[in-house]
Amino acid sequence: MVLYKDLFWQLTLREIKARYKQSILGYAWAILVPLINLLVLSVVFTYIFRVPTGSTPYAVFLFVALIPWMFLVSSLTSATGSVMANSALITKVKIPREILPLSAISSKLVDLILASVLLVAFLYFYQVPFHITTVFIPVIFLVQFFLILGICLILSATNVFYRDVENILGVFLTIWMYMSPVLYPSNLIPENFKLFFFLNPMTGIINAYRDAILYGRFTDTYGFIYSATFSLFILLVGIIYFKNRSRFFADVM
Amino acid sequence: MQDTVISFNNVSKKFKKGQRYYLKQALLDFFRPGVNDDFWALRNVSFKVQKGEAIGIIGANGSGKSTILKLIAGVLTPTKGNVVVNGRIGPLIELGAGFHPELSGRDNIYLNGTILGLPKKELERKFEDIVDFAELSDFIDTPVKHYSSGMQVRLGFSIATQINPEILIIDEVLSVGDASFQNKCLSLFGEFKKRGITIIIVSHQINLIEQFCQRLILVEKGKIEAMGNPRDVIPVYFSSVSQGQVKDLINKKGNVKRFGSGEVRIEKVEILDDSNKVVTTFETGKNYKIRFRFKKNKDIDILNIGIGVYKTTGEYCFGLNTQYDHFKVTSKNSFELLLKNIPLNAGEYYYNVVCFGQLETKPYDWVGPSGRFVVSSQFLQRGLTVVNHSWVNN
Ligand SMILES: Nc1ncnc2c1ncn2[C@@H]1O[C@H](COP(=O)(O)OP(=O)(O)OP(=O)(O)O)[C@@H](O)[C@H]1O
Numbered sequence: 023m024v025l026y027k028d029l030f031w032q033l034t035l036r037e038i039k040a041r042y043k044q045s046i047l048g049y050a051w052a053i054l055v056p057l058i059n060l061l062v063l064s065v066v067f068t069y070i071f072r073v074p075t076g077s078t079p080y081a082v083f084l085f086v087a088l089i090p091w092m093f094l095v096s097s098l099t100s101a102t103g104s105v106m107a108n109s110a111l112i113t114k115v116k117i118p119r120e121i122l123p124l125s126a127i128s129s130k131l132v133d134l135i136l137a138s139v140l141l142v143a144f145l146y147f148y149q150v151p152f153h154i155t156t157v158f159i160p161v162i163f164l165v166q167f168f169l170i171l172g173i174c175l176i177l178s179a180t181n182v183f184y185r186d187v188e189n190i191l192g193v194f195l196t197i198w199m200y201m202s203p204v205l206y207p208s209n210l211i212p213e214n215f216k217l218f219f220f221l222n223p224m225t226g227i228i229n230a231y232r233d234a235i236l237y238g239r240f241t242d243t244y245g246f247i248y249s250a251t252f253s254l255f256i257l258l259v260g261i262i263y264f265k266n267r268s269r270f271f272a273d274v275m
Numbered sequence: 276m277q278d279t280v281i282s283f284n285n286v287s288k289k290f291k292k293g294q295r296y297y298l299k300q301a302l303l304d305f306f307r308p309g310v311n312d313d314f315w316a317l318r319n320v321s322f323k324v325q326k327g328e329a330i331g332i333i334g335a336n337g338s339g340k341s342t343i344l345k346l347i348a349g350v351l352t353p354t355k356g357n358v359v360v361n362g363r364i365g366p367l368i369e370l371g372a373g374f375h376p377e378l379s380g381r382d383n384i385y386l387n388g389t390i391l392g393l394p395k396k397e398l399e400r401k402f403e404d405i406v407d408f409a410e411l412s413d414f415i416d417t418p419v420k421h422y423s424s425g426m427q428v429r430l431g432f433s434i435a436t437q438i439n440p441e442i443l444i445i446d447e448v449l450s451v452g453d454a455s456f457q458n459k460c461l462s463l464f465g466e467f468k469k470r471g472i473t474i475i476i477v478s479h480q481i482n483l484i485e486q487f488c489q490r491l492i493l494v495e496k497g498k499i500e501a502m503g504n505p506r507d508v509i510p511v512y513f514s515s516v517s518q519g520q521v522k523d524l525i526n527k528k529g530n531v532k533r534f535g536s537g538e539v540r541i542e543k544v545e546i547l548d549d550s551n552k553v554v555t556t557f558e559t560g561k562n563y564k565i566r567f568r569f570k571k572n573k574d575i576d577i578l579n580i581g582i583g584v585y586k587t588t589g590e591y592c593f594g595l596n597t598q599y600d601h602f603k604v605t606s607k608n609s610f611e612l613l614l615k616n617i618p619l620n621a622g623e624y625y626y627n628v629v630c631f632g633q634l635e636t637k638p639y640d641w642v643g644p645s646g647r648f649v650v651s652s653q654f655l656q657r658g659l660t661v662v663n664h665s666w667v668n669n
């Protein structure tokens with residue numbers, strides 16, 4: 023395992039370099055993309071649709087959720103193709119193939135960190151008071167990371183056998199976003215949809231981020247425990263499924 | 276005393292034929308589960324390789340050689356049976372752009388080294404060696420996909436050999452390298468053998484493999500057909516490749532090219548032995564007769580006939596024609612060419628036949644390849660020809 027630590031780093035670094043080398047703006051993209059997204063969505067939902075977010079400014083309300091959501095989107099998008107993209111490697115040498123989606127996700131951490139710095143600036147600018155509950159963020163993030171990793175393992179392995187998974191993913195992610203409380207607070211959901219809504223593991227995670235950062239309160243414990251359990255379960259399924267499928271990767275490459 | 280480094284125990288490998296990789300296919304498969312497009316690339320293959328052996332794997336195209344190598348590399352998983360490999364195995368050296376076509380040669384070297392678990396320090400030290408051996412220092416920062424095939428192979432080869440693997444697996448790449456690189460590889464192999472590195476090599480270049488390997492495995496349609504000493508296995512290979520037949524291709528369609536103005540048509544080319552029997556196998560050093568049968572469609576003044584013999588690997592072995600030899604063809608529809616002590620070494624050959632008037636470049640009829648044959652030899656010599664020779668002490 024130690025042996026593959028270096029490989030993991032190298033792949034991750036390569037991914038990071040490759041992403042930013044090609045564009046003129048380089049790392050600035052990592053800041054610009056969330057900013058542009060935020061700007062557009064804030065305008066639409068503050069001035070046109072007017073989502074009620076209480077005393078919290080909508081931009082802050084949105085940004086707290088948008089950052090983890092964008093991390094999910096970019097991780098899933100890049101990890102899904104990660105195994106296929108490295109087919110030359112897979113057909114020539116035996117490596118633990120889990121490294122490929124894992125490093126694809128990890129390379130997106132750079133964007134996440136840069137965007138988070140931006141978020142801190144935002145919170146400061148909007149004078150959101152600092153809450154001690156912020157210390158829960160690592161736990162929430164870990165749950166989200168497990169969820170993402172689990173899904174990425176499943177998607178990247180499936181994509182080897184059915185190469186249009188990549189294409190469908192975009193649509194799926196859009197639907198998923200509207201079903202998650204990214205753009206709106208979860209209390210806007212009509213009572214009879216609530217159960218269905220909370221089945222979505224991202225609901226508990228996003229609510230937890232907001233509660234910890236913006237409102238300084240413990241989040242809905244059951245909701246979060248559900249998300250954590252779900253994430254762990256997906257991760258487990260992902261690991262088993264990937265292990266099983268990876269034996270046949272080279273057969274179809 | 277010797278340790279087994281590779282062992283195949285009843286290994287079978289199944290592939291799916293005609294797999295299409297779209298979700299639609301998943302649905303179709305789901306609703307039509309009965310469709311059987313399984314294909315067994317290997318069936319019940321068992322063998323063992325001892326430490327330090329040099330093993331050659333030979334066989335026709337599609338017989339399963341690369342599949343065996345990929346199983347050794349741990350890249351493929353056997354469908355049945357098991358593969359045990361002990362020792363650090365270098366990356367599979369095969370045609371195609373290195374590990375990562377998008378990356379530069381330099382990055383590929385680092386990536387490879389890392390995968391094989393070389394510490395960074397050591398890798399930096401080795402870097403120069405690798406580049407030197409591959410002779411690619413001018414291109415080391417070019418993406419590997421822009422390398423020529425020979426350059427790609429050199430890089431892959433150089434990486435795999437310079438990182439001290441315990442097992443080296445090579446899939447038909449030596450033929451891509453130029454002569455100087457081939458020689459370099461061969462001498463390196465020699466050194467590897469001394470160092471006790473196990474080498475598994477797949478090649479269609481039988482003379483090379485014969486030179487180098489102490490044991491051969493002949494694979495045919497996914498099964499091991501013969502295994503052992505090259506001298507025993509190679510004849511089996513040649514006879515299986517062309518079923519021991521001299522093949523007359525003249526009237527076959529397919530890969531045979533034919534052109535000419537048509538005044539004369541070559542009807543048949545037969546190869547006969549001393550006793551005028553049509554032969555099925557050649558033997559080095561014997562006498563043969565080639566009988567040409569032709570048909571004149573028009574009255575012509577001059578008729579010349581020629582034959583060119585090539586190795587199936589492309590080398591031109593010899594070319595003869597009646598014009599060079601000032602031989603006048605007077606017979607109406609057939610004549611013979613007598614070959615004495617044919618000096619061809621063991622291997623596969625083909626020949627082209629041409630008949631023409633004054634100019635060979637304006638043939639009446641040109642057919643190529645118009646036949647194939649196999650030569651077996653009892654002489655132990657290397658190269659294209661068998662040379663009559665003796666050694667003398669002074
Ligand atoms: N991934 C795969 N999917 C489906 N069929 C495959 C796959 N790999 C190999 N095969 C089939 O298995 C058989 C053996 O292939 P293999 O590549 O081992 O042949 P080979 O002996 O290396 O041939 P060559 O001399 O042409 O390199 C072939 O019929 C090939 O079509």
Ligand SMILES: [Mg+2]
Pocket residue numbers: 340341342446447
């Ligand atoms: Mg092959």
